[in-house]
Amino acid sequence: MQRVQKIIKCKITDLTNVKEAQLSSEFKNVQTLLQLEKEGLDFLPLYKNLQLHSANRQQALRFYKRIDANKDYPVSVRKDLIKIEEKNNKLAKYWCRIPVRGRRGGLWVAIKPHQDFPEKFEFGESKVFRKKNHKGRWNWWIYITVVRQVQIKESYSNILAIDLGSKVTATVCGSFDNRPIFLGREVRGIRRHYQYLRTQLGRKKLLKKIRQMSDKEQRRVNDILHKISKHVVETAEHTDSYIVLGDLKGIRNSTGEKGRMFRRIVSNMPYLRLTQYVEYKAREKGIKVVRISERNSSVTCSRCGCADRGNRKSQGLFRCRSCGFEINADVNGVRNILKFSGGYMLPERAASDPAPERAFSAQPELPCLRR
Numbered sequence: 001m002q003r004v005q006k007i008i009k010c011k012i013t014d015l016t017n018v019k020e021a022q023l024s025s026e027f028k029n030v031q032t033l034l035q036l037e038k039e040g041l042d043f044l045p046l047y048k049n050l051q052l053h054s055a056n057r058q059q060a061l062r063f064y065k066r067i068d069a070n071k072d073y074p075v076s077v078r079k080d081l082i083k084i085e086e087k088n089n090k091l092a093k094y095w096c097r098i099p100v101r102g103r104r105g106g107l108w109v110a111i112k113p114h115q116d117f118p119e120k121f122e123f124g125e126s127k128v129f130r131k132k133n134h135k136g137r138w139n140w141w142i143y144i145t146v147v148r149q150v151q152i153k154e155s156y157s158n159i160l161a162i163d164l165g166s167k168v169t170a171t172v173c174g175s176f177d178n179r180p181i182f183l184g185r186e187v188r189g190i191r192r193h194y195q196y197l198r199t200q201l202g203r204k205k206l207l208k209k210i211r212q213m214s215d216k217e218q219r220r221v222n223d224i225l226h227k228i229s230k231h232v233v234e235t236a237e238h239t240d241s242y243i244v245l246g247d248l249k250g251i252r253n254s255t256g257e258k259g260r261m262f263r264r265i266v267s268n269m270p271y272l273r274l275t276q277y278v279e280y281k282a283r284e285k286g287i288k289v290v291r292i293s294e295r296n297s298s299v300t301c302s303r304c305g306c307a308d309r310g311n312r313k314s315q316g317l318f319r320c321r322s323c324g325f326e327i328n329a330d331v332n333g334v335r336n337i338l339k340f341s342g343g344y345m346l347p348e349r350a351a352s353d354p355a356p357e358r359a360f361s362a363q364p365e366l367p368c369l370r371r
């Protein structure tokens, strides 16, 4: 069993004026409390008499240690004090109870979650805060952490291998089908585009603009990464595969591949985030993810298994010194990952060739495969 934690983002809707005032007062008093605490003014009567639910007060003091004067801090709601009810009434499907001072039994508010709540779960910590909408009015939100126990499957029919590269974000190949697919090709272009814009703006010292643009870039890239990871995990689900990921360290350590420009692109590539998204989404569905070292997958020939440092001809194309095999470098990488994990044997491989396993070291235990 594995613990899967998820944050369900809920907009608080249809607040009456009275309820909004109570929520607002609780929120503002948390800010006051933290400011007083920060300035060491906890001896003031104001500090002691702040109208705050006692648990909310404790949570705030416990969680927020370093206080930034220009920031608002959410009301942190203890997991045993929050409650959700599926009421399905005219106003909303879900209602949520938030503890506030001066309202016995808590404040019941209608919420609109960005996705349905799972059938069985436990609560984690939740956070109540406000955001300004484009009309300049406050919208209230509660982010609810739900915790589930998921059974990770132990046996599978197939393997889905993923190679993370710089040219295409992910090359994916399953043991059920030897045609690889390329996902996230557009990421590199997006990153280069913004890098160019930043350089242009940097000359004019438009720092605020640069920051805004970086946020936008981040959002666009993240969006693509979420789509890729969703696709990968759904494919694994449909094909009853476990997922093998080439571990990142190999790429990070590789040098001498066209100098600074190349290294900058590589180190900025969102590998880590993609890996995390895939691992997270897979765990939610009970699918196992195994990481294997990628160090040699780029220099090993996926046909003859020869692992020679001199094998990689260029960024895009792999050429084997010993058998002359030429193939797209990302495809070669993903085939090696798949091959190593035991699910894939190219028909070209002769029985006398060295086993590709030799090229990899210290690999984790792999789940069992049903044949």
Ligand SMILES: [Zn+2]
Residues within 6 Å of the ligand: 301, 302, 303, 304, 305, 306, 320, 321, 322, 323, 324, 325
């Ligand atoms: Zn070869």
